[in-house]
Amino acid sequence: MVRQLVFDEPRPARPPRHLADLDAAGRASAIAELGLPAYRAKQLAQQYYGRLIADPRQMTDLPAAVRERVAEAMFPTLLTAAADVACDAGQTRKTLWRATDGTTVESVLMRYPQRNTVCISSQAGCGMACPFCATGQGGLRRNLSTAEILEQVRAGAAALRDDFGSGQRLSNVVFMGMGEPLANYARVLAAVQRIIAPPPHGFGISARSVTVSTVGLVPAIRTLADERLGVTLALSLHAPDDELRDTLVPVNTRWKVGEALAAARYYAETTGRRVSVEYALIRGVNDQAWRADLLGKRLHRALGPLVHVNLIPLNPTPGSAWDASPKPVEREFVRRVRSQGVSCTVRDTRGREISAACGQLAAAGGPAT
Numbered sequence: 001m002v003r004q005l006v007f008d009e010p011r012p013a014r015p016p017r018h019l020a021d022l023d024a025a026g027r028a029s030a031i032a033e034l035g036l037p038a039y040r041a042k043q044l045a046q047q048y049y050g051r052l053i054a055d056p057r058q059m060t061d062l063p064a065a066v067r068e069r070v071a072e073a074m075f076p077t078l079l080t081a082a083a084d085v086a087c088d089a090g091q092t093r094k095t096l097w098r099a100t101d102g103t104t105v106e107s108v109l110m111r112y113p114q115r116n117t118v119c120i121s122s123q124a125g126c127g128m129a130c131p132f133c134a135t136g137q138g139g140l141r142r143n144l145s146t147a148e149i150l151e152q153v154r155a156g157a158a159a160l161r162d163d164f165g166s167g168q169r170l171s172n173v174v175f176m177g178m179g180e181p182l183a184n185y186a187r188v189l190a191a192v193q194r195i196i197a198p199p200p201h202g203f204g205i206s207a208r209s210v211t212v213s214t215v216g217l218v219p220a221i222r223t224l225a226d227e228r229l230g231v232t233l234a235l236s237l238h239a240p241d242d243e244l245r246d247t248l249v250p251v252n253t254r255w256k257v258g259e260a261l262a263a264a265r266y267y268a269e270t271t272g273r274r275v276s277v278e279y280a281l282i283r284g285v286n287d288q289a290w291r292a293d294l295l296g297k298r299l300h301r302a303l304g305p306l307v308h309v310n311l312i313p314l315n316p317t318p319g320s321a322w323d324a325s326p327k328p329v330e331r332e333f334v335r336r337v338r339s340q341g342v343s344c345t346v347r348d349t350r351g352r353e354i355s356a357a358c359g360q361l362a363a364a365g366g367p368a369t
């Protein structure tokens, strides 16, 4: 039986206001409320986005007398690291964060030779109920605020700079942690805008290096396209036919494969960006040769060269009977998709042994094992 989809928060919570929740006008009025000169707004934003400092007590260009007041009013501690687990010889690190209301979320930092990526959460839990995903099993707890999302980015960037030696910069941000980003649209949009804006208005990460994933919330995909931010859209498809996708990705009962692909095409045409299609390959479930052919055909028809398929060997989740497809099946699947003229690769899955890979972020009070 398909579990009910949850689009609205069951228990809306309001984390305290933080500088990262505010745009330039909001920062200016917050500074005015504190009775500080207007130029302090830019100075604080420069410290936060440019120097990755979130504690005014460390801001030496701020008069000591006002640091405490600024800290209280604009820099509450939103996320506290409750646990850190590393694997891949220290190249992958998962952090379990505890928010002010006790809610837990996770982010994962991954170092590669040519890039450094942080995978962040946009919601605590998820209401999309995909049965193969650990996060989906716990349901939606609440949306994260813009600042809670951005704090994961800042912490990742600061960890790269401070813990891994000089010269390490955060280059990529992927919204593929807990939650359906487009179900928390306004806060995610504001977060993306501040990730790509240059300091002092944002972290200055290239829009091309930011990926927003979705299970296919069709109206929100079109709205995001119209923002013309230039970020990469990743559509988690997981099946090319409605019959199977209705069960693997329950939102498909609302927006069918054809509608999701039409929205992806609109995104690609509007932004000029190639769309990523994510496909978790599950043994005996969605890895048949005919499904590979159908996937290739449908994608070629809908998106032509404006699509790339990422096959993701399914990550085991506790208690699940589902498993990754055998390698020969995986190779044949890739071959068949490519033979339809669609580019397709198997994604390197980092962090399996610390339950940090896709579909494993459960945050059930501590790192999953």
Ligand code: SF4
Pocket (backbone or CB within 6 Å): 126, 127, 128, 129, 130, 133, 134, 135, 136, 137, 177, 178, 179, 180, 215, 359
């Ligand atoms: S796969 Fe993504 S959208 Fe589906 S339940 Fe998991 S976190 Fe939510």
